[in-house]
Amino acid sequence: MQNSSVDHSDRSVVDRTLKIFGCFNVRNTALTVSEISRSSGLPVATTYRLVSKLLSWGALERAAGNKYSIGLRLWEVASLAPRHSMSRTAALPHMLELQKETNSSVFLSAREEGDGIWLESFWGDGVPYDGSCIVGNRFPLYASASGQVLLAHADPAVQGELYSRGTRAVTGRTVAGSLPLRKLVNDVKRRGYAVDDCEPCDDLSGVAAPIHGGCGSVVACVALCGSSADGSPHQRVKPLLATARRISRELAKLQGARPPSQRRGLDHRGS
Amino acid sequence: MQNSSVDHSDRSVVDRTLKIFGCFNVRNTALTVSEISRSSGLPVATTYRLVSKLLSWGALERAAGNKYSIGLRLWEVASLAPRHSMSRTAALPHMLELQKETNSSVFLSAREEGDGIWLESFWGDGVPYDGSCIVGNRFPLYASASGQVLLAHADPAVQGELYSRGTRAVTGRTVAGSLPLRKLVNDVKRRGYAVDDCEPCDDLSGVAAPIHGGCGSVVACVALCGSSADGSPHQRVKPLLATARRISRELAKLQGARPPSQRRGLDHRGS
Structure with missing residues (x-):
């Protein structure tokens, strides 16, 4: 000593x-x-x-x-961080399937203290890849469907801190003020998903749903996002919720199981 | 002081x-x-x-x-590591396009000292996602097309160390011995790509090509991999080389430019 x-x-x-x-x-x-x-x-x-x-x-x-x-x-x-690697491993095939099925963009995120972090992103044809939502970047917890889902399932201390700190307008539709944000967050939690219609950006709309880990708590968030010209974001709710359920089931399995066993040698399945 | x-x-x-x-x-x-x-x-x-x-x-x-x-x-x-983030940003849209076009799996990797590391992987329909080639995992530099490309463009010191250390058989097709490996590596460098036919794994074959950074040096490797039942891996060379060229051009642009500027607020384009 x-x-x-x-x-x-x-x-x-x-x-x-x-x-x-x-x-x-x-x-x-x-x-x-x-x-x-x-x-x-x-x-x-x-x-x-x-x-x-x-x-x-x-x-x-x-x-x-x-x-x-x-x-x-x-x-x-750092790529071993379970909140990244486990969520990603569980989510990847289902995210790609959802992207293929809807031709929209699919995002995976998690909360780190008072911010969201983009863990993974796949761009659909309707949303050209423009370098935003860079994997590893932070985003505010109130100005998008993903943020609102993560906020709705955050500890009361994190929510309280944000309510007292207040929000900063991102677009004209950003929810301002503690009371409306509280109401929104309660709605998102009760309903099981969040919807943003041109909220984070003028020409985009999307939906987001929580991913539950093995112990039932919310560990990440999956979102489906497309051009607002392609109809109401509410049309995206059903396929998104099905995907979120599949990822949650996969994650619970992974968290109950040992990490994927190594193949003979190292990982040499790819080319 | x-x-x-x-x-x-x-x-x-x-x-x-x-x-x-x-x-x-x-x-x-x-x-x-x-x-x-x-x-x-x-x-x-x-x-x-x-x-x-x-x-x-x-x-x-x-x-x-x-x-x-x-x-x-x-x-x-750690997600800011340029060898990961820049290669990934430059490669992502082109990898997804190649995957869509060929329905095969696409992998991105880089060399770290005497090993390869998987940076990104997208599974095609022909190669079911089985948890191998986990992003962040290491793989040997001789037993796959990706490894051989990275080895062919490694410093002579790294090559020399591997030649003197020798290889460990992964399958019956693993190249054994210093002299055959030297010859193989020279061929890969001269030809501009590597081919493996059931070399890392019985039922898979693939091709790999180098990605050049802004200064011309090889910084990563892209590979296209599918079931060996789907014909000769040589059929995959043409689309792979076109993709490698596109990624190299994109990377040179990124390395010459400033990192992608932040949008207003943080990154709130996604949902």
Whole structure:
């Protein structure tokens, strides 16, 4: 057992390491040591030392212009996050089937604290791929059907924090004010799905439904989204709910079972 | 600037943190503190302290049975890894198109040191989704068309290491021995694609081609794989090479450009 001053130092180095990871986001995917130092508030020498260590393990990689970016080795470890990998494994075949059946776009998301995160996205013909809803990106919990489903099944503390913080208008249809949002969230929970009609974006409408894990709690959300010119989003409810049920059943099976066993050798089924 | 003993301690804490990440793999997605301690070789008290810190940041999450798993917050940061996110963004629409056109399975992979890693996979009707080629999993660089393409464009040091280490038979068709593998790799590089006919698996055959980044170097590999009953894998070469060219062009554009700009608010185009 180490003494408490070493404990403290350990914690602070872990903190610094995580601070370095936290400097990277979708707008800053490659940074110099000086930029990391400025963004993290760590001294340049400390930053340089930590960056070198993270580089040699593969948590960071060299990028053009003396910059560093997140390394594939870190992605490899992080892709084991069960909330990502299990939801994705359970959802993937059903999402692709729904996309094929409806020709609309299908999205998978989960909540992380007070935001949603896109876990997976497949674009249908009706919704051209435009680089939005980037996998790994965050989105607000109130301005889309996906967000509203995740919010409806969030802890009361997360809901309360959002109600007191208030919403920021995304379009003219964004639900504003604590009381209307509370009502909306209760409706979504009671009904079992959310509908947005041109709410997050003028020309798109969609529906979203919760995915239940093995223990019954909501762990993710699946959404079906298309051009608002293709009719009412309510027409999408039935196939979406059937898909959400299939994914929930698959997930319960996965969570009850051991992770997929390795094939002989490694994974060499593909080409 | 800190003194060298503190430098040394800093580095060792970063090492310990990364050691904890390294305990998780596809067979061990949820671990107790004792299991992490055993697997990392760190004392239980140190492990407990570091795990608590990683938990509070979201790099780890609680799982059932007093276990811990990789957290969604770490996945969020790691999904920024350009070798994953850029390749995927450039490849996704073209992979889906190829899958639709051929009804076969399409895979995206990259090399990490001496192994391949599956970055993305879409199953066609001819190849039922069976949980293999799990995104994030490693595979050997010699026993499949994807591996052979990645090996053909690897640094000579990586190739040399593999030639001297030797291959392990995956099926009766695995290329064995340094000399035949060298010849194969040279052929793949010269020809611009690799073919495997029931090599990684009895009932599947496929083709793989390199994806070039903006600077011309090979950064990833795309493969098209289907049932060997559906004819010779050579029939798949033409559509695959066209797709690889489209993805390479897209990637060069992305690497020359800034990352996709954020929409107003966050990403709220989806539902």
